Amino acid sequence: xxxxxPTGAIGFTGDAExxxxxxxxxxxxxxxxxxxxGPAGTTGVAGPAGATGPAATTGVDGPAGATGPAATTGVDGPAGTTGPAATTGxxxxxxxxxxxTAVLLAAAxxxxxxxxxxxxxxxxxxxxxxxxxxxxxxATVVELADPLDPQTVLTRLRAAAAGPGPLVLCLAGQLHLDxxxxxxxxxxxxxxxxxxxxxxxxxxxxxxxxxxxxxGTTTVVADLVADPAVWERxxxxxxxxxxxxxxxxxxxxxxxxxxxxxxxxxYLRSWAxxxxxxxxxxxxxxxxxxxxxxxxxxxxxxxxxPxPxPxPxPLPEQDPHPAILAAAMAxxxxxxxxxxxxxEREALRRHGPRSGxxxxxxxxxxxxxxxxxxxxxxxxxxxxxAEARLALRQPTDDPDVEGAVDRAHHQWEQIGDxxxxxxxxxxxxxxxxxxxxxxxxxxAALTRRMAD
Numbered sequence: 375x376x377x378x379x380p381t382g383a384i385g386f387t388g389d390a391e392x393x394x395x396x397x398x399x400x401x402x403x404x405x406x407x408x409x410x411x412g413p414a415g416t417t418g419v420a421g422p423a424g425a426t427g428p429a430a431t432t433g434v435d436g437p438a439g440a441t442g443p444a445a446t447t448g449v450d451g452p453a454g455t456t457g458p459a460a461t462t463g464x465x466x467x468x469x470x471x472x473x474x475t476a477v478l479l480a481a482a483x484x485x486x487x488x489x490x491x492x493x494x495x496x497x498x499x500x501x502x503x504x505x506x507x508x509x510x511x512x513a514t515v516v517e518l519a520d521p522l523d524p525q526t527v528l529t530r531l532r533a534a535a536a537g538p539g540p541l542v543l544c545l546a547g548q549l550h551l552d553x554x555x556x557x558x559x560x561x562x563x564x565x566x567x568x569x570x571x572x573x574x575x576x577x578x579x580x581x582x583x584x585x586x587x588x589x590g591t592t593t594v595v596a597d598l599v600a601d602p603a604v605w606e607r608x609x610x611x612x613x614x615x616x617x618x619x620x621x622x623x624x625x626x627x628x629x630x631x632x633x634x635x636x637x638x639x640x641y642l643r644s645w646a647x648x649x650x651x652x653x654x655x656x657x658x659x660x661x662x663x664x665x666x667x668x669x670x671x672x673x674x675x676x677x678x679x680p681x682p683x684p685x686p687x688p689l690p691e692q693d694p695h696p697a698i699l700a701a702a703m704a705x706x707x708x709x710x711x712x713x714x715x716x717x718e719r720e721a722l723r724r725h726g727p728r729s730g731x732x733x734x735x736x737x738x739x740x741x742x743x744x745x746x747x748x749x750x751x752x753x754x755x756x757x758x759x760a761e762a763r764l765a766l767r768q769p770t771d772d773p774d775v776e777g778a779v780d781r782a783h784h785q786w787e788q789i790g791d792x793x794x795x796x797x798x799x800x801x802x803x804x805x806x807x808x809x810x811x812x813x814x815x816x817x818a819a820l821t822r823r824m825a826d
Contacts (some may be wrong), residue, residue, distance in 0.1 A: 472539035474508025477531065479518045480546040480639075481575075483565045489630040490599045492546040493519050495639040498646035499544055506649050508540045520563040524575040525794065527562070528583070535583050535592075543584070545596040546639040548630065550574060551603035555747040556705065558604050558614060572791045577615060578707040578746055582739070585618040585712025586719055593657060596625035596678070597642035605629045608676060611705070615678065618712020622680045624661040628672035640668040641675075698738070707746040714738045733762045737778065740785075749788035753798050756782035760805055770809045779809045783820065799824045 478499050480492035496519055504513035516534055521527050534541055548561040552571050559574035584592050607614050617623050626641040644664035665677050694717055702710040718735030725731045740755035760778035768775050786802055789795040806817040
């Protein structure tokens with residue numbers, strides 16, 4: 375089992391992966407959100423005092439005769455993370471005119487692996503006035519047509535999600551299942567069955583990036599085809615594509631055609647035509663109209679739409695860590711990541727970015743990425759956590775600092791993509807030079823592997 379390390383992210387012990395969500399043993403976790411420091415051996419950071427978690431989100435209501443995902447129970451998050459019911463446009467919580475952002479992402483593999491002509495919908499979407507897409511006076515449009523690299527897509531999504539205004543993501547493409555991790559991925563232009571893990575965009579990356587945004591400011595409209603493995607998983611795991619309590623997801627998922635011409639994203643094209651008509655319809659109405667127009671091409675498709683959120687119940691002093699861990703262990707990685715991101719946002723609001731509470735939730739997200747089988751993302755977050763602790767003038771031999779660097783190093787060694795490993799290796803070497811750790815030769819081993 376290994377020796378018990380300092381309080382970390384998820385409640386596991388051992389030299390390589392020390393606990394982070396409610397860890398046992400070792401030194402105490404960062405200051406609890408209630409304002410009291412956690413003594414040695416206590417669980418990690420407690421939830422905000424007296425905060426009400428978001429109401430349990432319900433699954434998607436399928437239309438009559440279709441199989442809709444069953445209602446599932448969400449994970450408790452900080453107060454105010456419940457997304458509102460669909461309105462005529464993205465909610466502007468400040469009540470002031472803002473600039474919105476629309477991301478138009480259409481992707482599919484080149485060659486025989488292409489079963490949807492995803493990019494064919496982009497001209498129709500590009501013809502919609504930007505402000506109509508986002509429901510704001512002005513808007514920025516980002517178009518990604520058949521991108522090659524998942525890291526590039528992630529960077530563009532992260533930049534778009536960083537703005538405070540409404541964000542609308544229009545998405546067309548193909549879902550494939552990583553059989554090793556049993557997680558859905560959005561295929562990109564270079565994706566093949568053999569390279570899926572390294573050339574496709576993991577769906578839980580979307581949840582992680584969009585889940586940190588204020589509730590009600592994010593809408594995703596998706597027109598997808600699913601390979602047989604994903605299609606089967608959707609029938610047994612209705613919340614497989616759940617993006618968390620904040621984003622509003624409308625969509626159609628159809629089984630991939632076995633032969634013939636690739637499918638066209640008719641559902642998303644109908645949204646574009648309705649937007650261009652000048653009608654300012656609620657998103658729920660647009661979804662229903664588009665689904666009806668596209669029903670003839672894929673009558674067996676599953677339809678995705680947000681359910682009305684019930685009123686939140688007060689849960690004073692509720693510790694969110696066990697529920698987040700339970701969601702991750704059950705394979706609901708998108709849900710776990712988005713709820714952890716909501717608690718991180720609450721910590722940032724209450725305590726600021728230069729606080730132990732905010733850093734703790736970065737570490738929680740790092741460990742969740744490890745559980746989701748994403749060592750590159752886990753390494754990146756552990757590096758951020760270590761750098762943040764050093765910025766708070768914690769000593770380089772502090773157990774929490776050393777633990778963050780050790781975990782970043784361990785996750786770096788698991789990265790299979792050489793280019794991604796090389797990109798993350800540079801900041802990790804810089805950290806190792808400042809924090810050599812207690813294992814002799816760690817820096818030498820790292821620089822030696824970087825030179826290979």
